[in-house]
Amino acid sequence: MSFLDNLENNLKALESQEERDPEKIRRDQQRREEERNAALLRAPHLDALKDSEFTSNLLTECRTVGRAQRVLVRFTWIGENLRLDAGDKRMELTPTSEGIVAVYSVGGAEVRRAPVDVQADDPAALARAWLI
Numbered sequence: 151m152s153f154l155d156n157l158e159n160n161l162k163a164l165e166s167q168e169e170r171d172p173e174k175i176r177r178d179q180q181r182r183e184e185e186r187n188a189a190l191l192r193a194p195h196l197d198a199l200k201d202s203e204f205t206s207n208l209l210t211e212c213r214t215v216g217r218a219q220r221v222l223v224r225f226t227w228i229g230e231n232l233r234l235d236a237g238d239k240r241m242e243l244t245p246t247s248e249g250i251v252a253v254y255s256v257g258g259a260e261v262r263r264a265p266v267d268v269q270a271d272d273p274a275a276l277a278r279a280w281l282i
Contacts, residue, residue: 191247196230199245204268205232211277212236219281234280241280254280 199205209225216223216236223236232243242253243266250266266276 188247192230192245195245195247195250198268199230199232199243199250202268204271204273208273208277209234211274212281215277215281221281223281236281239280252276252280 212223212225212234221236223234226233226235230245234241234243238257240255240258242255244251244253248265250268252264252266254261254263
C-alpha cells in the first residue's frame with residue numbers, strides 16, 4: 151500500500167467518523183427544525199405579500215409616481231423578498247414571523263425600517279413616502 155493510498159484511507163475514515171458523530175447529527179437536526187419553524191411562522195405573511203391586492207396596487211403606484219419623476223421603478227422577487235429599485239433608492243419588503251417589514255436604503259446604506267400592514271396600509275401613501 152502506497153503512502154497516498156494510506157492517506158486517502160485515513161481521510162475517508164475521518165470523514166465517516168465525523169458523519170457518525172451524534173452531537174453533529176443532533177445539531178443539524180435542531181438547525182433544520184428551527185429553520186422549518188421560522189419558515190412556518192413567515193408563511194402567512196409571505197402569502198399575503200405575494201397574493202394580496204396591496205402588492206399589485208403598490209407596484210402600480212410606484213410606477214405612476216416614478217414616471218412623474220422620470221425614474222424607472224424596477225421590482226424583483228429575490229427568494230421571499232420583494233425588492234423595488236428606483237435610481238439609488240431601494241425598498242425591500244421582507245416577510246418575518248411578526249409581519250412584513252419595509253427596509254429603506256439610499257445608495258446602498260440602510261436608512262430605516264418600518265412595518266407594513268397589507269390589510270390596513272395605503273399602497274399609494276407608501277409609494278409616495280418612498281419615492282418623494
